[in-house]
Amino acid sequence: MTISIASQEISEQQLDNEVVLSVEGVSKKFCRDLKRSLLYGVQDIATELVGIRQKSEKLRRDEFWALKDVSFQLRRGEALGLVGPNGSGKSTLLRIISGLIKPDSGFVEIKGRIAPLIALGAGFNPILTGRENIYANMSILGLSKKEIDERFEAVLDFAEIGAAIDAPVQTYSSGMAARLGFACAIYTEPDILLIDEVLAVGDIKFRAKCYRRLAKLREQGTSFILVSHNSHSILSICESAIYLLKGKVVTVGNTDSVVDKYEKDLFSNEIKNQAKLLSLTDKYESKQSDLNITALCFKDEQGNLTRSLLSGETTYFCVEFKAYKEIENVTLSFLIQETFGESEHVLCINTQQDGESWDILPGYYEIQLKMPYLGLKPSFYTLKLSISKNLYYMLDAVESFKFTVEGKGMSQCLFYQPRTWKLVRSHNI
Numbered sequence: 001m002t003i004s005i006a007s008q009e010i011s012e013q014q015l016d017n018e019v020v021l022s023v024e025g026v027s028k029k030f031c032r033d034l035k036r037s038l039l040y041g042v043q044d045i046a047t048e049l050v051g052i053r054q055k056s057e058k059l060r061r062d063e064f065w066a067l068k069d070v071s072f073q074l075r076r077g078e079a080l081g082l083v084g085p086n087g088s089g090k091s092t093l094l095r096i097i098s099g100l101i102k103p104d105s106g107f108v109e110i111k112g113r114i115a116p117l118i119a120l121g122a123g124f125n126p127i128l129t130g131r132e133n134i135y136a137n138m139s140i141l142g143l144s145k146k147e148i149d150e151r152f153e154a155v156l157d158f159a160e161i162g163a164a165i166d167a168p169v170q171t172y173s174s175g176m177a178a179r180l181g182f183a184c185a186i187y188t189e190p191d192i193l194l195i196d197e198v199l200a201v202g203d204i205k206f207r208a209k210c211y212r213r214l215a216k217l218r219e220q221g222t223s224f225i226l227v228s229h230n231s232h233s234i235l236s237i238c239e240s241a242i243y244l245l246k247g248k249v250v251t252v253g254n255t256d257s258v259v260d261k262y263e264k265d266l267f268s269n270e271i272k273n274q275a276k277l278l279s280l281t282d283k284y285e286s287k288q289s290d291l292n293i294t295a296l297c298f299k300d301e302q303g304n305l306t307r308s309l310l311s312g313e314t315t316y317f318c319v320e321f322k323a324y325k326e327i328e329n330v331t332l333s334f335l336i337q338e339t340f341g342e343s344e345h346v347l348c349i350n351t352q353q354d355g356e357s358w359d360i361l362p363g364y365y366e367i368q369l370k371m372p373y374l375g376l377k378p379s380f381y382t383l384k385l386s387i388s389k390n391l392y393y394m395l396d397a398v399e400s401f402k403f404t405v406e407g408k409g410m411s412q413c414l415f416y417q418p419r420t421w422k423l424v425r426s427h428n429i
């Protein structure tokens with residue numbers, strides 16, 4: 001009896017550790033010049049046909065490595081996040097894994113069924129109806145007609161597109177196409193699901209439903225590769241991650257440490273580019289306006305200009321402007337969004353709400369907003385700001401002011417909570 005339990009434990013452990021995807025030394029080159037790319041393509045086909053094509057590590061004119069020597073393994077039930085800046089090769093890697101394109105060197109080994117959710121409605125034919133596309137899409141993913149018949153209602157139910165199922169997919173909104181694509185992919189019950197940013201579309205309710213469904217699939221042993229610019233999604237879904245930069249693997253390992261490294265690199269690049277954003281000297285100055293915003297900046301408690309904001313620190317947000325004439329009832333409003341977030345406003349502040357407005361004479365001014373504890377979590381932000389007269393008459397605005405906030409150990413939080421701790425002993429035993 002004991003022996004059988006032990007052997008069962010071992011076999012479960014082996015199953016858990018089962019590698020379902022192996023990517024070994026994968027490299028892929030592309031050519032920047034379209035004409036030359038076609039020429040290289042024809043050359044490659046011709047040399048392959050006569051059997052003299054050799055895999056070359058050399059780049060021809062205008063070629064570059066979109067992926068270089070990428071290796072990793074994905075295990076059964078594992079969720080792996082893929083992070084990296086634009087153009088780092090994430091989509092190329094997913095396209096190679098899904099078999100859409102061939103690598104120039106290296107190989108990909110897959111055990112089981114793979115379902116790619118790579119672009120919105122990937123694989124959908126726009127002139128076919130939703131119903132026809134479900135059959136076409138799921139049969140490409142390897143299901144028989146009988147299997148699709150059995151799952152059809154569940155797909156329809158999940159996608160929530162109602163009567164539109166008999167309309168051509170080209171009439172669908174991007175959210176509807178994404179829902180149908182997601183439903184088709186998950187109901188094929190794949191062993192590996194590749195998800196490229198698709199979770200960023202759709203309303204919050206649908207996203208929550210997708211996350212619940214993904215958690216369920218994972219319990220059943222499905223593995224995922226998730227590409228997202230939103231670190232929060234990666235951190236909440238994946239236990240391991242890969243950071244790609246210019247086609248090469250920078251780090252691979254536990255999600256927290258990989259995302260931390262990726263964000264640090266992004267922060268330092270943003271901060272280097274930030275200096276000139278503090279002053280708005282390049283901003284167009286309208287001669288017809290009664291007021292012009294001249295600079296935006298942050299200051300610390302001592303009044304020093306600061307470029308590195310820290311969650312939880314006392315911070316002043318300062319807006320300098322020049323008024324050309326006497327103006328009554330001047331108000332300021334701004335809203336802050338996460339630059340790479342999913343478009344929800346993180347913070348909207350309006351002097352009117354706070355019962356503040358000013359009557360001003362011609363001259364130079366600085367409005368200072370004191371935030372005793374900066375409640376923003378570490379991330380990149382974009383701020384939009386406007387100064388108005390009588391709330392609705394806009395005098396001047398700044399469309400996009402970018403800044404970063406740093407802090408430690410808050411990668412999964414949504415905001416900073418100022419706090420102190422105390423242990424109080426209530427009774428003796």
Ligand SMILES: Nc1ncnc2c1ncn2[C@@H]1O[C@H](COP(=O)(O)OP(=O)(O)OP(=O)(O)O)[C@@H](O)[C@H]1O
Pocket residue numbers: 030031032066084085086087088089090091092093
């Ligand atoms: N078919 C192609 N022909 C030529 N260049 C390409 C092709 N596909 C991708 N590239 C280039 O390869 C590089 C990697 O692109 P890829 O789409 O994989 O990046 P990514 O990390 O997914 O970017 P993003 O985050 O913007 O989606 C980019 O420089 C891109 O311009």
